[in-house]
Amino acid sequence: MKNVLTLMAALFLLARPMAQAQDADSIPKHLNWEFKAEKKGEKEYTLHFTGKIDAGWKILSVAMGDDELNTRIVFDSLANTRAKIVTLTENPAPQEGYDSLLESSVKYHQNDVEILATIRFNDSVKDLRGTVSAWIADNAEVFQEDAQFTFSADASGNLTGEQGWFKTNTAAANELKRPAIDMQNPVVKAGGILGDGNAWLMFVFGLIGGLVALFTPCVFPMIPLTVSFFTKSAQDKKKGVFNASMYGFFIFLIYVLFSLPFHAVGLVDSAIFNNISTNVWMNLIFFTIFVVFALSFFGLFEITLPSSFASKADSKANRGNLIGIFFMALTLVIVSFSCTGPLLGSLLSGASVSGDGQAPILLTAGMAGFGVSLGLPFALFAMFPGWLSSLPKSGGWLGSVKVVLGFVELALAIKFLSNADLVTHWGILHRETFFLIWIIIGILTTLYIFGVYRFPHDSPVKKLTPVRIVFGLLFGLFTLYLIPGLTNTKYSRLKLMSGIAPPLSYSWYGKDAANKGAVEPDVINDYEKALALAKEQNKPILIDFTGWACVNCRNMEENVWTDPEVHALIKDNYILVSLYTDDRKKLPEDQQFKYVGPNGKSKDIVTIGDKYATMQTVNFSNQSQPLYALITYDEQLLTLPVGYTPSIVEYANWLKAGIEGWNKVKKQ
Template structure:
């Protein structure tokens, strides 16, 4: 499985520089709010051209800023109140990480509110974990800071805003909610209508926990009288409240069973000299009219304990340089797209169009140069059209990068791809045609004739794309499925579409430049339909790969390795019989004799079927190395295996069990972060681990702990919990995969697979971490070095 996170890790590690580089300076302040409540304020001063990142970032991108506190005092001597509030950030599309990211330039402020439960505590130690980047490099740093709670120079009481709330019943379904802020003299908060990006933070009232649509708001949030005045601090007119601010919102209850309405106020308070960090205030209003309450988000102690248990406390990072992960390019998918385009040229929907279209351009133009120019423009428009088809996926990717990057383990989408490719396969067999409405093609053709010029040529290219869809659609569907189930996402799809469009466009340009070449083209005939049928068999084989992905992740047991290979053998035999003329499909022409090319291809297919046959056995020959990553892994078998681990090695699927075994046997541990649907994981196991020297060292010298991050099997109810992130956010841990994926990200700041870590039973690193390493020699040296460091 190719991961976009490998690309990200490259920028985090390959460009990591030495410790002399210090672009971010941190200072701290303590703000006393009451006898038991404080604001811990982190101030970052950032060098020019550098920036640090927000606490909230999409997964698979840059590393967010996080704050960690001593485990022995957190929730014992003090508690975090909500999450840290950060100053205004900049959100832009980052070319390095290929996604929208929020970051800070020049300065950043993070404010964490705490409640002290031990009156004797005098200081709090915290660790700041952050990534800083400029245009050429990134560093990942952590810094320990101390907050002195008892030092009066730092402790100032600022609590200028007091909130209350009430609810009024208007009729059987409608209510009016009123939120009132009472302000101390000289202090004010800002109107919700302040929208200037560089202005003050407007007050917002947001309603929570309404996923079931139990109620809806009526109209906009109304606010009491405001003052608009020019403020030097913001160099603009701002609108704010003095003394008091009242916000009123009408709602309509849709579910009579609900008892309360929860809301949250987000606001910033300022006086003539200073502004406090933005903060939140939470309300609960009972529909029966009883007193409105304030509720602080509580963290279940058991969730906190289980969250802490995922932290392995790995040490030794300073001893080993992190592995340089080379940047993945999209050239491979571009080449595959190009090959797909060449294949599409050989289908009956496209091939006959080449001489007709080229002849039109060369004969209808005023001169040969004009005809050549029109043909080149025609080819360019074909390329542009197919590239444009990938653009909507960039929009989806920007909304939620994970929507594309996690498709490879999404059961529903893999089943959908299986059904689509199967549907495409039978259309290639000729049982039905997949076509776009004929009116579309007619309309495009009519438009191109009427308009003429460049625009007319564009519509001619669009006409080709529409009328050839019955042949190109299934190939594009395979390209779409293959691209989006690799973690390259939308960029990989664009590369594939570019290759496809280029291959489709080239003949129209080349034959226009060299018209005599048209005489060398083979004549259209029944061979074109044969190409379609062959493609149908290939589509059918690929369809079962996606069904296999879903089966592996859910452990249904439908497509064990031997069943999958058996299906491929049956498909291969069907293709062989077709090539030899033993079976026919609806649109096939009579086969008078077997051509040399047909016989040659039949020999290749027959050899492939023979190669697959040992995969049905329970012998050492069952490891089909050339197909690693396509069939299910060797342990996922119909045969009873001594081990359900790769290659029959001994391994543990739980880190605690592996740790206990390592202590008992006095062996080092190899943490193997893997996935059921991970192609590169299978390649490593079946091509690299299977080498004799590597197999022996893994078998005899290491305790292997294989953690499947995409395992969708639910944990027992008593083991499920909400993981508490450093910024206070919660993540549901429901499945085995949730647990191991979180453990990997938390301890190693990496979420790509395969990912390998060598440690001892004290969780001390024995070597640098590594990922996909197709060189067996290089991987063996890595294992040997880890073993030597363990013995030392």
Template structure:
């Protein structure tokens, strides 16, 4: 479990040492030595910036990722003589992974001997994957095209076969009036609103963290320390406010690695919501978090971290000392805040938009809530007398959070099932699990059963009864939704869609509307019936897609327009179902990069980017059967805007018919 937890710690590692000047913290060069007519020695060298390190090929596999070479056409054009040797390395014990790790500092040299099998070969291409680290670890790829003749190496352009070239060409639509797409409503207001929503969620998470036994008892102690410091009240207040400010800064810094990973690959974070294995990983981790809140084990960072930070705060003093005190708080409170932060990461992963930006907004909200009492009680110390005493109520808070962690865990399991097309965790099972969890929470809150770490049984408090009734009410709401007595619009986007059911339905499309999941088939049908097309770029794990379908599409004045006036083509970008072998191909971009199209989602994701220069979902486009763009593209929006947009598309289509 510690190794799994170590991976999470790397993700949430501090990045205070990273700067813009370290964008390329290793400079790579190579040299060639000719040993005979057919044998060569290749040396690949890295000059590593101060403070950074690169891991050896032979570092312990249970620790950080090792460097890995790929020798293209080895065994075909040439053979490797021996293994790739390395220059001198350093070894250091990792407290995170609990293994000895081997790495380079300042300089790394890799040496490989090769023997040509084809005398006409004049250059070799070598790929290198490696991690370079300085508090944060950045994965990187390098490709070396090494000339064996002393001349300039040439990058050999990738080619695709004739069938792939034709299938790639067929992906490009001959759109008319395409300039209208440039006027698309990009959902700026929705994005801003979304950021505020994530900020508020983070703030609420911080408020909840304040009520846990790891944080709450520290409030009066810390505030008293500052307000009595040196007998100077104004200085104590200033220091307490600075302490709160540093708490916000620290939690913001925890989100920065995600921006760095995003700069390596702009889509790397968005895959969290659509990758089957990552969703399963999150499912396991959130169950792990939940049982820590139930009291079966404790999540702690290495005690040496807290000791070092505490020691640094007393030695340095001043503003830097206060900063290290804030870091100490973050470390010692991690057993309670860690699972909440994990929930915040999960919430941003399930949301649409820029995951890294969302996470920063959430982390700032969390830090503000956590810092707020330290500033307020420093300004108004008399308020400390009104704080409730620590006690068993904090255990109740932790257990309640544990049940909520389980609720979120099963959302990730549902994502994996939907995206993987397993058909195992249908809507009824999902709702049944949630009902069971909220029933168990209700029984716990009313004292029907207890956990091993609970204290002596006491009369139920008023707050516990209120939360218990709320939990029971929500369980009843879910039961009514499962029984189709009421709809579950308040939960739109979280349960699987209605058509993903144990009961066989007439249609596997949203709301039972007839739809096509293949563009060419939908286009042919639109031409046959002479109706405009609603092109719906969607995803199984897309929360806002489900919200649009269940809260906007279902409206009585919108549903008939979708059902009767349009041909609906829904293309699932995250569908991991493999295409039939005859439909798999290699797509070549203008840049020369070749992408293998093997799954349904890869095909439609490339199709969306290629034709509409967009990669987000939901993304809606109105087209005529002759591929005229009928209106601007829209994304997640409100019902009135969407209705007006649909009606204008129908009107524009009719006008085109009159002109013809």
């Protein structure tokens, strides 16, 4: 609990695409393996694993006699059904000696080792995948170092070994890079991807989050105390105003500084934010964190950073200069984390939704807005100390604010669970189920605000204040607004929930029942089929790079594509193919491969999402969704691609430009 903020930062470092292979040089290795196979008879082979060991290191033998510390050859689950290891030997014979770290006698190799595995196939000879799991040690440490391998079978029954679980497939890689798509020469100079100004919107969200945090028990009581300290301890009023202003500025600066490491992470891996927003495990982790935050707000326990953090900051805050003021601001940021942490988590997850290189900028914009809202009041109240008397007194209402925030965090947690459900197609959180849970949360929040029930730590609500009535009505009206989402009517299309709730097609009532008026793709996740269909019908293609967990994609589908003019332009003039870049369904084994890009970096193409996310990047130099491109069936680019375009007029004009380009191509 105490390290939640650290955990959330670490998530960004760990959230690399699950199936993406890392560069060989990016992970320290003390063993280098070569893999060869020798045919010994029908369905029988000897696999040679030749390892070169770094000087000063040793590899533990396969004959250690310890099931935990011996070096092993492990086939993956599918390979285990195809073949079994008959014998396992090594060359040369292992040395034997006492190891001070393990405090026992060990068998080991130094410099070079060759492990020979005699295997027998159960049926026909097929590809094998597995791992050499080796224990290595020097004088200071001992750990396990794994190397993945693949033995590929050809038509003659010969096996060829290489490092990694996936073969480098030039033909499959060429299918991803479509040379006919020329981004420099569209038929019509229309479209283009421009910045959509989301940084300012994120700044506003940050402002709102900071204002909410201001009225929490961790922050609100600090305003009069801190301002009084600065104004009374200073030699004159001017000095007191300056100190308090710097205090507010440093609060702002600290929150901005918190976002800087994520810029570095984004430079290391530009796909990391997209992976955060769509990766199943990341969404489940965020779901868990937000549930924990909600339970904390309900008063079940307190989330704090380690007390040593606050103690160290507070010990340096006694200095009577700007450094001391900075550490006073840092102390406030640390001790208020139990209230601000969940709100900061919302900003982190909100920034990741952009899914591209803009995410770090959005995070900084959100943090800046949060810091302004939190730091500005300290400066203003120092300049105008008379305002302090107008502040409401701290009391039980602050606890009520935390509980309401707990319900909000619980609703946000359901959104992350929904993301995981959508990309895996579990079917546990359909659109109507999502609305039902939110409606229940809305009812509970409304009843709580009106004092119908209370938590053990709450004071009784003796009188409904105007503020309580206003917020109770707002939550109640919003809950009523959600109710049509449970129905199979035209009213189920709730614009405010576009991109938040699951898509209309992910419904209790079936794919088409609640989706009347929307544009259904002609083809889903099959680009080659779309090309063939377009040629057959003599139409151009609208490529829709989308995602199950993509908020802006749902906004386009439910608010722009449903416009009668846009709907007609797409259905009458284009073959629409939707390619889901976050689809976690695995490709058939013979279609999985290692893609090596022009920069030499490799990526394992394992899922449908891997395939089409890579295709989008290598052909259109863009990783954000949605992305729309108009091409002919021989892949001539009709216009420049466009991204999120909420303006119906702009999007319709872009589609018309594509039709103009198609007519030019037909004349040629």
